[in-house]
Amino acid sequence: xxxxxxxxxxxxxxxxxxxxxxxxxxxxxxxxxxxxxxxxxxxxxxxxxxxxxxxxxxxxxxxxxxxxxxxxxxxxxxxxxxxxxxxxxxxxxxxxxxxxxxxxxxxxxxxxxxxxxxxxxxxxxxxxxxxxxxxxxxxxxxxxxxxxxxxx
Numbered sequence: 001x002x003x004x005x006x007x008x009x010x011x012x013x014x015x016x017x018x019x020x021x022x023x024x025x026x027x028x029x030x031x032x033x034x035x036x037x038x039x040x041x042x043x044x045x046x047x048x049x050x051x052x053x054x055x056x057x058x059x060x061x062x063x064x065x066x067x068x069x070x071x072x073x074x075x076x077x078x079x080x081x082x083x084x085x086x087x088x089x090x091x092x093x094x095x096x097x098x099x100x101x102x103x104x105x106x107x108x109x110x111x112x113x114x115x116x117x118x119x120x121x122x123x124x125x126x127x128x129x130x131x132x133x134x135x136x137x138x139x140x141x142x143x144x145x146x147x148x149x150x151x152x
Contacts, residue, residue, distance in 0.1 A: 032092035039088035043081040
């Protein structure tokens with residue numbers, strides 16, 4: 001089987017998605033990856049907030065009371081929060097054809113000039129860092145990554 005060229009790969013990544021024809025494959029992939037990251041952040045923030053709430057609750061007079069309250073909260077919310085993360089992951093995998101997109105990105109990864117690759121990695125890393133630090137803004141959506149692919 002002949003390996004695709006970088007040009008063919010970029011063309012494939014920039015072609016309309018079969019599940020969302022109004023978006024390219026790479027745009028949909030980045031959107032779903034972002035949604036998955038946000039679901040993880042929401043879950044983690046929920047755990048942190050619950051822990052802080054149980055510590056501040058005046059009804060929890062001792063460390064044992066705080067621990068018991070937190071364990072109750074976890075028992076009530078753990079499945080729902082993890083199910084949301086899993087649902088976002090499965091949406092990324094199925095709707096955005098995660099495996100196919102990552103295969104095509106690996107072709108580019110093998111052939112890209114190292115300086116361009118570093119720029120792309122930096123942009124993607126800053127995008128995810130902004131999510132981690134809750135500084136997400138609409139102009140940091142991976143569009144620079146898409147633009148770099150189109151410019152190649």
